[in-house]
Amino acid sequence: MSAALTTLDATHAPDTQSWVESANAPDTDFPIQNLPFGRFRHNAMEPWQIGVAIGDRVLDLHAVGLVDHNDMHRLMALPVAERRALRLALWEGLRAGSALQKVWADALLRQTEVELGLPCEVGDYTDFYTGIHHATTVGKLFRPDNPLLPNYQWVPIGYHGRASSIGASGQQFHRPRGQTLKPGASVPDFGPTARLDYELEMAAWSGMGNVLGAPVSIADAEEHIFGLTLLNDWSARDVQAWEYQPLGPFLAKNFASTVSPWLVTLEALAPFRAAFERPAADPQPLPYLDSAHNRSAGAIGVQLEVWLQTPAMRAAGSAGVRLSQSNLRDAYWTLAQLVAHHTVNGCNLRSGDVLGTGTLSGPQPEQGGSLLELTLGGKQALTLANGETRTFLQDGDTIILRGSCQREGARRIGFGDCRGTVLAAHAA
Numbered sequence: 001m002s003a004a005l006t007t008l009d010a011t012h013a014p015d016t017q018s019w020v021e022s023a024n025a026p027d028t029d030f031p032i033q034n035l036p037f038g039r040f041r042h043n044a045m046e047p048w049q050i051g052v053a054i055g056d057r058v059l060d061l062h063a064v065g066l067v068d069h070n071d072m073h074r075l076m077a078l079p080v081a082e083r084r085a086l087r088l089a090l091w092e093g094l095r096a097g098s099a100l101q102k103v104w105a106d107a108l109l110r111q112t113e114v115e116l117g118l119p120c121e122v123g124d125y126t127d128f129y130t131g132i133h134h135a136t137t138v139g140k141l142f143r144p145d146n147p148l149l150p151n152y153q154w155v156p157i158g159y160h161g162r163a164s165s166i167g168a169s170g171q172q173f174h175r176p177r178g179q180t181l182k183p184g185a186s187v188p189d190f191g192p193t194a195r196l197d198y199e200l201e202m203a204a205w206s207g208m209g210n211v212l213g214a215p216v217s218i219a220d221a222e223e224h225i226f227g228l229t230l231l232n233d234w235s236a237r238d239v240q241a242w243e244y245q246p247l248g249p250f251l252a253k254n255f256a257s258t259v260s261p262w263l264v265t266l267e268a269l270a271p272f273r274a275a276f277e278r279p280a281a282d283p284q285p286l287p288y289l290d291s292a293h294n295r296s297a298g299a300i301g302v303q304l305e306v307w308l309q310t311p312a313m314r315a316a317g318s319a320g321v322r323l324s325q326s327n328l329r330d331a332y333w334t335l336a337q338l339v340a341h342h343t344v345n346g347c348n349l350r351s352g353d354v355l356g357t358g359t360l361s362g363p364q365p366e367q368g369g370s371l372l373e374l375t376l377g378g379k380q381a382l383t384l385a386n387g388e389t390r391t392f393l394q395d396g397d398t399i400i401l402r403g404s405c406q407r408e409g410a411r412r413i414g415f416g417d418c419r420g421t422v423l424a425a426h427a428a
Helices: 004-007 072-077 078-095 101-107 132-142 237-243 292-297 311-315 335-343
Strands: 037-041 051-052 059-062 109-112 126-129 158-160 166-168 171-174 178-179 191-192 202-207 225-232 258-260 302-307 320-325 354-356 400-403 418-423
Touching: 004 078, 004 292, 037 059, 037 072, 059 101, 072 237, 101 109, 132 302, 158 335, 166 171, 178 237, 202 302, 202 335, 225 335, 225 418, 258 418, 335 354
Parallel strands: 126 354, 166 258, 171 418
Antiparallel strands: 037 051, 051 059, 059 109, 126 158, 178 191, 202 225, 202 354, 225 258, 302 320, 302 400, 400 418
């Protein structure tokens, strides 16, 4: 059934126009070929409602009768056939010439006039380590002769993160405090992190769950993924270095994570699928992590960017500077492999669970998905276009992640911004 998620149909036709004029702009992230899902509300006193992004607008799904509830978990848990039927109904109603235009026009809202929240309430959060270029670069900082540990090419490495501190784009958070051990010291200090970093990631959101004790096979794994968002897994590198052995990240990671508000479905990503291939010299996946479909179409081409806007840039009216670019296609493990591995021991995923990819860096040094890589652990400061420098993030800095898919013969689609801002640490 997973093959249905890579099948092209009328909803992917690149020449289809919408009666929502902003959806026809060549630079929009949300043309009619995308139709991502999210939640919106008019103010904090109202409950969240389910919407679909189209151009610069939001379509209220309840108002047009496509859902009789506002439960995103319930919608995300739909079987693939029902998801495809809902996408087709949206496409039919929003395409130019649709008889539903007069009825649906009253259910359109400007995105700038509503609050966009998390796509749904997050149940559990697992962060993986699929970016081999990130793993190699970071490994070289600590183990120059042996950057990749022996298990990396055999098993999708992951850890369980904190769901309660995941926020939607626009999130602001205070610089975290914690224990750190300065070079040469034998006693740790306590205070605000001096090495605050971002991590360029994507998040796969679980749709249909599985019963406890019943693993999801790799052949069926993609049916359990509803869609993708961008993810910034903020990290306190000095706290992390002191605490991560022997059990891994804790306070260095759980203070904030930021996601983009629109869930781009696997159906929308069908035109951008690619073959998944391992270098011939690398170990090939074990049977439970391998399938013909995963080999032929398991990878997804998503072009990713990281932008930094400093307070000085903001004051000058500058949108910021681009720090790096990379692509989800370069991940060492596919999304289907993450689901299959996560559940192989009987673990039950539930609708709304988040699986992070880990930092997605490219093969070139300038394609690092974190400042840890771009500054070689803080040893080599970045000089920005306005003359400012950074080794790690300063108070007031805003990081913006962007992602888009494009190829010849398909309409470009995007994910919307994933934006987060660092505030000063709370007073002691």
